[in-house]
Amino acid sequence: MATYDRKKHLKQIHESRKAITMSKVDEAIKRLVRANQEINFNSVASEAGVAKATLYNNVTLRERIETLRQQQIKSPSVKQVRHKMNENNKEVIIESLKRKVKRLEHENKDLRDQLKVAYAEVYKKI
Structure with a gap:
């Protein structure tokens, strides 16, 4: 009988959830860009169906959203x-x-x- 490694299993679950969240956010950003809508933490969170805290806590997502938001501010809407x-x-x-x-x-x-x-x-x- 194989031994069950709880830490390894939880780590796999966490990684899969993280990947799903990243893909949701990526798709949401793509939809917002295609629709020529404003990109900020509120719009991305509601479009992706994730919490704003998730976006703020994930460094890569936070930097990406802030960069896109700054680009939109520079160009007139x-x-x-x-x-x-x-x-x-x-x-x-x-x-x-x-x-x-x-x-x-x-x-x-x-x-x-x-x-x-x-x-x-x-x-x-x-």
């Missing part, structure tokens, strides 16, 4: 680009509306002048 585009568009729209208001004010003044002339002609006929 889709929301930031949209916001910037909207700000530029707002300026263009405001300028366009200002020109339109000036044109309408000028047209309104011309119409009032024409109305005064028409009233004067009607008054002369009376």
